[in-house]
Amino acid sequence: MTFDDIYLKESKKAYFIELLAFIESEYSNKTIYPPKTNLFQAFKLTPLNQVKVVIIGQDPYHNPNQANGLAFSVNENVTLPPSLKNIYKEIERSFGYSMSNNGALSSWAKQGVLLLNTILTVEENKPLSHQNKGWETFTLEIIKALNALKQPICFLLFGQHAKQYEKHLNNPNHLVLKTVHPSPLSAHRGFIGSDVFKKCNDYLKDKEISTIDWKV
Numbered sequence: 001m002t003f004d005d006i007y008l009k010e011s012k013k014a015y016f017i018e019l020l021a022f023i024e025s026e027y028s029n030k031t032i033y034p035p036k037t038n039l040f041q042a043f044k045l046t047p048l049n050q051v052k053v054v055i056i057g058q059d060p061y062h063n064p065n066q067a068n069g070l071a072f073s074v075n076e077n078v079t080l081p082p083s084l085k086n087i088y089k090e091i092e093r094s095f096g097y098s099m100s101n102n103g104a105l106s107s108w109a110k111q112g113v114l115l116l117n118t119i120l121t122v123e124e125n126k127p128l129s130h131q132n133k134g135w136e137t138f139t140l141e142i143i144k145a146l147n148a149l150k151q152p153i154c155f156l157l158f159g160q161h162a163k164q165y166e167k168h169l170n171n172p173n174h175l176v177l178k179t180v181h182p183s184p185l186s187a188h189r190g191f192i193g194s195d196v197f198k199k200c201n202d203y204l205k206d207k208e209i210s211t212i213d214w215k216v
Contacts (some may be wrong), residue, residue, distance in 0.1 A: 003043040006145055010138050019134030023121060031124035033060050033067035041069025042116055045109035052112035052209055053200055054146060054155045056162040059119035062127050070115035073105035086182035088216070090191060094198040097215045104216075111212050116142065118161070140168065147171050152207040154200040158182055158191065175203045 057071030088099040159181025201211040
């Protein structure tokens with residue numbers, strides 16, 4: 001199975017036909033992020049059979065030049081958003097890396113880290129504007145397909161939104177690591193110091209899978 005197979009299956013369902021019509025209209029009449037060419041970037045950079053890690057986000061960044069189709073990631077030469085800053089802080093703390101100011105996480109995606117927002121589009125300056133339009137149904141099918149895979153996968157669930165997907169992750173081959181969200185409101189209540197990225201690599205190593213180089 002591939003992501004294309006899932007897309008093809010879902011694209012025949014009424015909800016998805018309605019969703020695509022809605023998205024087409026939105027892109028035609030409003031400023032929508034990410035750019036249409038990057039809409040399915042997460043699936044292009046991290047094929048299903050190469051997924052080692054899944055990081056679940058909610059919806060794309062809603063300010064200009066930020067969203068690029070990968071959860072938590074921004075384009076190069078864009079100021080790091082606060083949550084990504086804290087993700088970098090935790091990686092630096094765990095590994096002793098010195099992280100750059102580059103927030104483009106395509107290097108993670110190419111190593112097998114699926115950076116999956118559960119809502120794939122957003123209107124400019126309107127967070128969650130595309131909530132409950134059908135994306136959540138589609139991405140839940142993606143998550144269920146990932147859960148069914150035999151290959152070991154580490155799921156990183158940051159915050160309450162991501163944690164609600166835990167009930168769909170019942171395959172004993174996989175590891176689920178949970179923390180509070182890395183946003184400034186909660187990062188110091190358990191995200192910083194959680195060692196989730198190190199624990200994730202320890203799990204991959206234990207399964208004799210090449211670990212992730214988190215340095216950016």
